[in-house]
Amino acid sequence: MATCILGLLEHPEVLKKAQMQIDRVVKPGHLPDLDDQPSLPYITAIVKEALRWREVTPIGGLHTLSTDDEYKGYRLPAGAIVIANVWAMLHDENVYADPFEFNPDRFINPETGKIDYSRARDPELICFGFGRRICPGRFMAFESLWLLIASLIATFDIEKAKEKVTLPSGEEVERTVELTHEYESALVS
Ligand code: HEM
Known part of the structure; x- marks a missing residue:
């Protein structure tokens, strides 16, 4: 939430655009709810960008290898600690142009106005960890953030x-x- 407020504070044009989309979609006197999510792609893009821009867990969780492994020619013995560099993945300029900019539009197709991950990978695939120990709270976390941010933008x-x-x-x-x-x-x- 704090990251999102900071991003919106630095980019009033993003806040305006999001408020205009909410005003077009949500009935006056109502707050956005999850049924509105497909019609509010810009809110989704803002939440995704907040999760990418200042990710909650820059180095993910620490894991220990249970068996010997090999990665790109490097031998990784059983017992070695493996740390996923989530920060580097979410700030890779080959995947996210201008990675230090808060720019939700990177996830929006300029022609359709819909969410499009062909130009910038979905940060949710990275910021909640990977494999067996992936965050089990990720759906609840995303939907709660979405509702909070949508309501905040709608009212303030x-x-x-x-x-x-x-x-x-x-x-x-x-x-x-x-x-x-x-x-x-x-x-x-
Ligand atoms: C934006 C919010 C959140 C982020 C960014 C996040 C991120 C993560 C990450 C990176 C891991 C480590 C995955 C790994 O070891 O590879 C994790 C684990 C975990 N998360 Fe979350 N999480 C969030 C919210 C939540 C919520 C709301 C819950 C519960 C309701 C939750 C429950 C857990 C649990 C139980 C684990 C341990 C899973 C295991 O070790 O098997 N998380 N989370």
């Missing part, structure tokens, strides 16, 4: 917090609070 504007400051000259000015790791944002209903 997200802007940088503003503060009033008195300069040494006595003049009062309004400035935006800068983004740091302790960033602040303002939700405006």
Whole structure:
């Protein structure tokens, strides 16, 4: 959620586009629900991009090999610890153009406006781990995030917090609070 708010804070045009899609699809006075998901691909793209851009588990889970293995000519003995570099996979510029940009449009086909993973791989295939020990909570996690983010976008504007400051000259000015790791944002209903 925090990642998503940060991305929307830095990209007001993404927030506007998402709000316009919600306004077109969801009846006035209602919040988006999971039945609306197929008609709200831009919200889905925002959630996917949040999961990719600042992934929750950059090095996934640690696993131990139960038998000897080989990968690209490297011998991997039983007992070795294997760590999947999820961060590198989700920031590979061969798969995600401009990987450090928060850009949900990478998952949208410009012609159809629908979700399209042919230009950028679905981050869900990576960020929840792999194989037998893949995250069993991934469906619940994705749907909950989707509902939260869709509801947030439907009901609030997200802007940088503003503060009033008195300069040494006595003049009062309004400035935006800068983004740091302790960033602040303002939700405006
Ligand atoms: C955005 C949210 C989440 C992310 C990014 C995430 C990611 C992950 C990752 C990367 C693993 C390790 C997979 C591996 O070892 O290869 C994992 C394991 C696990 N996750 Fe999640 N998870 C999320 C939410 C949840 C939720 C909501 C639940 C439960 C309701 C959950 C339950 C579990 C459990 C039980 C494991 C251990 C599975 C095992 O070792 O067999 N996760 N998760």
